[in-house]
Amino acid sequence: MPKAIYLHIPFCEHICHYCDFNKVFLHGQPVEEYLFALKEEMKNSITEQGEVIKTIYIGGGTPTALSLKQLEFLFESIEQYFPNKSDDLEYTVEVNPGSVDVDKLAVLAKAGVNRLSIGVQSFDEGLLRQIGRTHLEVDVAKTIELSRAAGFKNISLDLMFGLPTQTIEQFQTTLKKAFELNVEHFSAYSLKVEAKTVFYNLQRKGKLPLPTEEEEANMYSLLIEEMQKNGYEQYEISNFAKKGYESKHNLTYWDNEEYYGFGAGAHGYVNGVRHANAGPLPKYFSLIEKSGLPHQKEHHVPKNEQMEEFMFMGLRKIRGVSTQIFKEKFGSPIDVIYGEQISYLIKQGWLKGDNDYIKLTREGLFFGNEVFEKFLVVE
Numbered sequence: 001m002p003k004a005i006y007l008h009i010p011f012c013e014h015i016c017h018y019c020d021f022n023k024v025f026l027h028g029q030p031v032e033e034y035l036f037a038l039k040e041e042m043k044n045s046i047t048e049q050g051e052v053i054k055t056i057y058i059g060g061g062t063p064t065a066l067s068l069k070q071l072e073f074l075f076e077s078i079e080q081y082f083p084n085k086s087d088d089l090e091y092t093v094e095v096n097p098g099s100v101d102v103d104k105l106a107v108l109a110k111a112g113v114n115r116l117s118i119g120v121q122s123f124d125e126g127l128l129r130q131i132g133r134t135h136l137e138v139d140v141a142k143t144i145e146l147s148r149a150a151g152f153k154n155i156s157l158d159l160m161f162g163l164p165t166q167t168i169e170q171f172q173t174t175l176k177k178a179f180e181l182n183v184e185h186f187s188a189y190s191l192k193v194e195a196k197t198v199f200y201n202l203q204r205k206g207k208l209p210l211p212t213e214e215e216e217a218n219m220y221s222l223l224i225e226e227m228q229k230n231g232y233e234q235y236e237i238s239n240f241a242k243k244g245y246e247s248k249h250n251l252t253y254w255d256n257e258e259y260y261g262f263g264a265g266a267h268g269y270v271n272g273v274r275h276a277n278a279g280p281l282p283k284y285f286s287l288i289e290k291s292g293l294p295h296q297k298e299h300h301v302p303k304n305e306q307m308e309e310f311m312f313m314g315l316r317k318i319r320g321v322s323t324q325i326f327k328e329k330f331g332s333p334i335d336v337i338y339g340e341q342i343s344y345l346i347k348q349g350w351l352k353g354d355n356d357y358i359k360l361t362r363e364g365l366f367f368g369n370e371v372f373e374k375f376l377v378v379e
Contacts, residue, residue: 001047002270003054004252005082007038008263009063009074010281013099017132017198018160018191024281026065034264034281035070037288039077041262041277044292046081047270053082055090055249059117064099068107075111085112090248092117092156095147098139105150115154116147117187123177124170127163132198137177144181154245156185161223162216163191164199164209171219172226179230184245188223189238190216217366224365237316237360237368256306256313264294274299303330307337312372315351320359334358341374 011026011034056078066074085091092115093108100108108116122128123137140157147155157178161171178186193199193208202208211219224234232240236254239247252259261268265279278284278296287294301309307330314321326334335342342358345351350364350371364371 001051002258002260002268003052003086004249004257004259005053005056005078006249006259006261006266006268007056007058007074007078008261008266008277009058009060009066010034010264010279011065012060012062013065014132014134017130017202018193019132019197026062030281030285031066031070033285035073035077037285037294038074038263039080040288040292041294042077042081045260045262045268045270050084051082052084052086053089054086055092055252056082056085057092057249059094062096062099063093064095064104068103071104071107071111075107079111090115090154092247092249094119095143097135097143100143100146102146102150105146105152109150109152114152115156116152117156117158118143120157120178121160122163122166122170123174124166127166127170130164131160141181144183154185155183156187156247157181157183159186159188161188161190161219162211166211166219168215168218168222172222175223175226179226185239185241185247186227186232187239187247190220220366224362235318237318237365251317254313254317256310269301272301274301306330308375311338311375315358315360315371315375316368318359320354320357322356323358324356338375345371345374 010024011029011031012024013026058074064071089112091111091113093113094117096119118140119133120140121131121133123140125137128135144155159174159178191199191210193203193210199208203210210216227234227240232242234240235246236250239250241247258269258271260270261275261277264277264281264284266277268275268277275295276297277294278287283296284294287296307326310326310329311321321334323334330337342351345364346353348367350361350367351358352361360368360371
C-alpha cells in the first residue's frame, strides 16, 4: 500500500530550455478542468480506506503558478481523499524564485506543506538567461526570506552544473552564494540534454557549447567537497542535506517503494504495477472521463525487474543496498543473483562492501551509469 504521493501540475509561466518534464504554458489553459480531473483521479485511485500517507510531493511545471483559489481547491482535494497523514509527514511543493508571495505561502502553510523545493539552478544571471530562467539572484533571497517568515523550516535548493559555457569558477561562485542562504537541503544535477527541448535542437545544430566531460567531473568533485565543508552530508549521488533533512519522498523512489502518481504525465507504482499517465491534457481528460483513470501504460513488474530496480535505484544512495534486505525481499542471497557483476565492479574500484551494505566508492560516484547498467539484465 503506497505511503507516498506525487502530484503533477503541468502549468508554467515560461519554459526552460533544458526541461523535458510534461508542461504547458499557463496562459489560456483549462486549469480548473484539470484540477477537477485530478480530483477524480485521486478518488478512483485509492487502494484502501484509512491509509496513512508519509510524504506528499507536488511538482511540475510550476505548482505555484496556480491562483490562490486554485491552490486551495487542490489542497482541499488532497485532504478529502487522503486525510490520514503520519505525524512526521513531509509535504513538499516546488517553487520558482519570485513565484510566491505572502498570500500563497500562507495557503501552503495552512494546508500543512512543510517543505519547499526552490528551483534556483545558478546564481549567475548570464547563465540563467542562457538556460531560459527568468528570475534574478535577488529573487532567491527574497523567496527564502518570505518562506522563513511564513514558518517554513525545511527548504531545498536545486542547482545545476555542466551548463553551456559554464566554468568551474562560475559554479564555485554559485555554491558560495548558495551556502550563504543557510538552507537545509540541496539537489545538484549535471545538465542532461533531453529530446524535445530547446537545448536538444541547439545541440543537433552544433550550437550548444557544453563543458568537457573532464570539466563537468571537476565541477562534481568540487560540489562534493564544498558540500562536506559546509556541513551538508551527501546521502545520494545528487543530494545533500543537513542531518535529519534528507528528502523522505525521494528516498521512497531510491528504496524502490510504491507510491501514487497523479496528474498528466505522472508515473506511479501501486500493487506491483507501474503506470504512466497520459501527458497531453486532452488525452488525460478523455481517459478520466472514459475510465476514471488516465493510465496510458501499465506494467506488472516481474521479480527480475524488481531486483534490477532494487539495485540501480538503491545504489544511488550513499549508504548503498542492504544484502540482508535483498535476501528478505527476493528470497535469494545477493551474490547468487549478482555475484559476477559485484565482483567485476569491486575490481574496477567502483563498488565496495561495508558490513551488510554494498555501495559506490568515491570513484564509483563518477561512473554511476556504468555501474547501474551492469544490473539491468538478470537471466
